[in-house]
Amino acid sequence: MKSSIQSYADFYEASLANPLAFWSQQAAKIAWYEFPTQILTTNEQGFYRWFEGGKLNTCYLAIDYHVENGRADQVALIYDSPVTHQIQKYTYRELQTQVAKLAGALHNLGVQKGDCVIIYMPMVPEAAFTMLACARLGAVHSVVFGGFAPHELAIRIDDTRPKVVVSSSCGIEFDRVVPYKPLLDEAIRQASFKPPHCLILQRPMTTASMETNRDVDFEEALQQASPTECAVLSALDPLYVLYTSGTTGKPKGIVRDNGGHAVAMKFSMEYVYDIAPGDVYWAASDLGWAVGHSYIVYAPLIQGCTTILFEGKPVRTPDAGTFWRIIAAHRVKVFFTAPTAFRAIKKEDPTAEHLQKYDLSSLKQIFVAGERCDPPTLEWLQQITKVPIIDHWWQTESGWPMIANMTGVEMFTVKAGSATKPVCGFDVQILDEEGHPLPPKHEGYVCIKLPLPPGCLPTLWNDDPRFQQSYLSKFPGYYLSGDGGYKDEDGYVYIMGRVDDVINVAGHRLSTGEMEEFVASHTAVAECAVVGIADELRGQRPVGFVVLKDKVEIEENTLETELVTIVREQIGAVAFFRNTLIVKRLPKTRSGKILRKVMRQIADGESYSIPSTIDDPAILSEIAEALQKRKIGRGFGH
Ligand code: COA
Ligand code: AMP
Numbered sequence: 121m122k123s124s125i126q127s128y129a130d131f132y133e134a135s136l137a138n139p140l141a142f143w144s145q146q147a148a149k150i151a152w153y154e155f156p157t158q159i160l161t162t163n164e165q166g167f168y169r170w171f172e173g174g175k176l177n178t179c180y181l182a183i184d185y186h187v188e189n190g191r192a193d194q195v196a197l198i199y200d201s202p203v204t205h206q207i208q209k210y211t212y213r214e215l216q217t218q219v220a221k222l223a224g225a226l227h228n229l230g231v232q233k234g235d236c237v238i239i240y241m242p243m244v245p246e247a248a249f250t251m252l253a254c255a256r257l258g259a260v261h262s263v264v265f266g267g268f269a270p271h272e273l274a275i276r277i278d279d280t281r282p283k284v285v286v287s288s289s290c291g292i293e294f295d296r297v298v299p300y301k302p303l304l305d306e307a308i309r310q311a312s313f314k315p316p317h318c319l320i321l322q323r324p325m326t327t328a329s330m331e332t333n334r335d336v337d338f339e340e341a342l343q344q345a346s347p348t349e350c351a352v353l354s355a356l357d358p359l360y361v362l363y364t365s366g367t368t369g370k371p372k373g374i375v376r377d378n379g380g381h382a383v384a385m386k387f388s389m390e391y392v393y394d395i396a397p398g399d400v401y402w403a404a405s406d407l408g409w410a411v412g413h414s415y416i417v418y419a420p421l422i423q424g425c426t427t428i429l430f431e432g433k434p435v436r437t438p439d440a441g442t443f444w445r446i447i448a449a450h451r452v453k454v455f456f457t458a459p460t461a462f463r464a465i466k467k468e469d470p471t472a473e474h475l476q477k478y479d480l481s482s483l484k485q486i487f488v489a490g491e492r493c494d495p496p497t498l499e500w501l502q503q504i505t506k507v508p509i510i511d512h513w514w515q516t517e518s519g520w521p522m523i524a525n526m527t528g529v530e531m532f533t534v535k536a537g538s539a540t541k542p543v544c545g546f547d548v549q550i551l552d553e554e555g556h557p558l559p560p561k562h563e564g565y566v567c568i569k570l571p572l573p574p575g576c577l578p579t580l581w582n583d584d585p586r587f588q589q590s591y592l593s594k595f596p597g598y599y600l601s602g603d604g605g606y607k608d609e610d611g612y613v614y615i616m617g618r619v620d621d622v623i624n625v626a627g628h629r630l631s632t633g634e635m636e637e638f639v640a641s642h643t644a645v646a647e648c649a650v651v652g653i654a655d656e657l658r659g660q661r662p663v664g665f666v667v668l669k670d671k672v673e674i675e676e677n678t679l680e681t682e683l684v685t686i687v688r689e690q691i692g693a694v695a696f697f698r699n700t701l702i703v704k705r706l707p708k709t710r711s712g713k714i715l716r717k718v719m720r721q722i723a724d725g726e727s728y729s730i731p732s733t734i735d736d737p738a739i740l741s742e743i744a745e746a747l748q749k750r751k752i753g754r755g756f757g758h
Contacts, residue, residue, distance in 0.1 A: 128530040128541065131391075135544035135573070142544070143170065143574055147383045150422070151185050152176045153352050156379065160571060165584050168571040171379035174355035178378050179256035182421035183219060184350060186212045191424050194398065199245045200446050201431035202438060203292040204325075207449075208245065215252075215421075217347070222246075222253035224345030229284050229317045229336065233258035233351055236280040236361070238315070239407075240264045240273055240304055242291030243431035246321050246338065247407050248417050250286045251360070255378075258351040259283075261360045262373075265408025266291045266300065267628070267694035272371075273307035276363055279373055279581065281313045286338075288321040289328035294436050301328030355379020361581040362410060364516040365631035366590065367621045373581025374410075374516050381519065384575025385419035388520045392512070392543060393454050393487065394528035397424030400450055400482070404430050404443065404457040409628075410516040411490065415456055419520075428452070434461040441474025448478035455483060458490035458627030459497050459511075463657050466497065472504040483507055485527060489514055490627035491659045492615055495536035502534075513539035513615050515601065516629070517577045517591070522546045522568065522601075523613045538612040545573025548613060550606055555595040563606040563616060567598040621716070623652030623660045628694050632662055632716070635697060638690050639664050639683055644672045649706050649714045650697075653723040654754045663752060664700040665719065665743065676702045701746040709733040723747055725755025 125131045135142045140159040147156065157173030186192070192213040199208040210218065231237055237254050239261055241247035247263070254261040262280050264273050277285070285308075291298045301320065308314060320328050321338040330337070359378045363371040389395045401423075403415035420427035428450060432442055434457070443465065447455060469475075485508050486501065493511040501509045508531070512524035525532050525540040532540055542548040547569035550558045558564045570592075576599075580587040594600045602622060605615040618624075621633045632650040639648045646669040655661040664683060668674065680700040687697040707715040710733055721728035722744050730737050747753045 125529055128526055128532070131526075131529050132542065132544050136547050139545065139571065139573070143383065146387050147171060147174070147379075147574075150176070150181055150382050150386055156355055165579070165588070167579055167584070167587070169356055169377075169578055170574040171355035171383070174379045175352050176355060176378060176382060177256065177258075177350035177353055178359055178382055178418065178422075179219065179223075179252045180350040181382055182252060182255070182418060183212060183216045186421075186424050187216050191397070194424075195426045196421060197245060197248065198426060198428045198450055199431070200428055200450070201243075202442055203294070203432050210245065215249075218249050219252045219256060220347035220349075221342050221345050222249050223256040223348040225319070225341040226250075226253055226259065226284060227257060227348055228341065228345055229319065231257060231259045231283045233353070234260065234357075235283040236260045236262060238262050238264060238273075238277060238280060238282040238285040240266065240285060240287045240300065241321070241407070242266050242288055242300070243406060243429060244288065244321065244323070245429055246288070248429055251407070251413070251417055255359055256348060256350050258353045258357060260358045263360070263362065263408050263413065265406060265628075265694070266298075267408070267692045269688070269690055269692040270303050270306035270310055271690045272692060273304065274310035275371065277307060277311040277315060278313050279363075280361060282315050284317045284319055285315045286319045286321075289323050290326045292325065292431070294433060297325045299326055299328070305331070353378050356578075360413065362413060362516055364410075365622055365629050365634065367631060367633045369631070369634040369637045371631075372586065372590065373583065374519075374577045375579055375581050376413075376519055376575070377578055380574030380576070380578075381418070382422060384520050384573065385414060385422045387544075389419050389423035389425070391526050391528040392521050392524050393456075394485070395420075395423060395425060395454055398426075399453045400426045400428070402428040402430070402446065402450070402452045402455050404434070404455070404461065405490075405627075409490075410514075410519055411456070414519055426450070433464075435464045435468050439474060440465045440469035441477060444475045444478040444480065447480055447483050451482040453482055453484050454487065455485075456487040456489070459488045459493040460491065460626045460657065460659055462488070462497050462501055466500055467657065475504055480505065485510055487512055489521070491624045492537070492617065498534075498536045508534060510534065511539045513603075513613070517601075518572070519575050519577070523548060523615070535608075535612050538608070538614045541611055541613065549598065551595055551598065555598070558606070560607050560609045563604055565595070565619060566601045566603045566605045566613070566615060567595055568601065569598055572599055623662060625652070625655070625661055625694065625696050626658040630662070630691070630695055634691065635662055635664070635687055635695060638686050639666065639700070642679070642683060642686065644668055644674045644679060646670070647706060649716055649719060651716050651720045651723065653720055653752070658696060662695065662697050663723065664697065665703050665706060665746070666700055667704065667706060668702060676700070699750070699752055701750060701752070703742055703746050705736070705739050705742070707739040707743060708735050710735050719743055723753030723755055725753065
């Protein structure tokens, strides 16, 4: 426990009892150009905003501040890429040189404060440099995960209208080279908005063809650029917009502002992860996700740590010992990834033979998030690594953990299946359908009493009404997380899964609603439901149930192949949409609502209660028969 802090209970209570004093004190720990004049305000829409009047630059905090304060020669970023057999290290000074020049290059392409820049790149250092270069200029970056198909990229291009799209000739998936540039060209063809420039990093594995006047070579642009200083920004200026799946085909643009974010990042490193300046911290995620933004780039750098950017997979790059090799080689103190990655390792190396080859003495804790950490995986991991395994809960919306074991304050006993207790600033409440707090052991909606602490989304990009309607309107005065869960008598919180049409496939957040839109676009389909069923490796995977149009005849496997292709081409291979079942009808309530939850429970072999409002209970047996016939779902042996 930190000597200045009495206990988690006191610290947490202080954060809720007097949030202004609490966050003002935390804000004083970062180097503002001008300290905020107001700690918490509400804007004309009634949305909370932190640190009005504050002036800062996130890139300055992440790089220049350390160069000026004794860390210039410390390694800031290690690029470890088993797929290209490279390890490169960048000190804070080298990072400053790269990022300042890249900011100059973006500026030469017309990027100014407030402009958007899309980053569609594999896990290469240039992707992180671009994020930081945008932050330096006050441009708003929007990273698009490399596994998304052109259609998804096109949606984001139209919504952000970027001045520049920064991309690369290719990514590498295990041993397969995935050309990115054709996907980018196709996305721009599909988008209504045409970005004036694309900045393309040519990798040696494949050379992208360049479009005259629009496409610019990354290295050449860098050579011609002069270093650029950090712009002075308002705390309320947006740092980035990151799209995440909602319940419809239109993703939500989560906005992150500069001031609240910087304070939250620093706070979380100290009090959640127990990481000090100079420590080595590694989040094995992708820059396309919130974890990558917060815990590969911003938080470790703001805290003056060494961060690792990993281009590879937990297995087969080259083997299930990759994680352990990196932890040993770079003396990682805290490691963070998704449970699915450990399930993949456990499958290939159940007795952890690879681990025996490495010295893991630097490792103090492992954090997992992105999905619930199933107790068998948690226990296996604890057994083989002998360090605390800490499940913690957060969302793209929050940008940092909302429920965790705050190991920098007080280490609680881990209870498998629970993400432990609410983090300071998050007043987590479990509400029933009417919005009343539920007693312990009763499952309900996981909500956060407003205001959310600094760092959480202030709104959605260009869409205040959707922010209000998606998160704030169901229970006035509360943020609706979209997850269900409960607390136990000790105040531990258990997150049990989404209560909406969002699923988590291998740590990737996806919308079944969006998949339904594509499945329904097939000419043979009258109506459909896509349901996330349990998957041993990926946590969940989507399965489509389809009702054919009258008089249409098509074999189930032909339809399945066609629908798999559509979803793969429109959303991306990451959706892992592999199965379609033709059924005569879908189970519905009398008012026509499809009973997706019951369908999932049948597939997963869970007990379920038949809703009193069901139109025709016999349909549930038909669903079970269809699953049984194809042996799909845990309830049917798979
Ligand atoms: N670019 C292009 N394609 C990608 C991609 C990317 N960045 N990421 C995934 N894909 C593709 C895969 O190649 C695969 O394609 P295929 O169907 O042609 O084989 C498909 O999307 C499905 O990918 P995935 O579900 O990830 O399966 P996998 O077998 O490739 O890998 C795991 C399985 C468990 C190793 C992998 O999902 C993993 O490492 N998960 C951890 C995720 C994570 O860290 N999430 C961050 C949250 S903290
Ligand atoms: P994302 O926005 O992609 O980070 O996904 C957020 C969602 O992932 C949450 O709403 C949860 O459904 C799920 N999730 C993240 N972390 C956890 C966790 N530790 N336990 C359970 N679910 C989690």
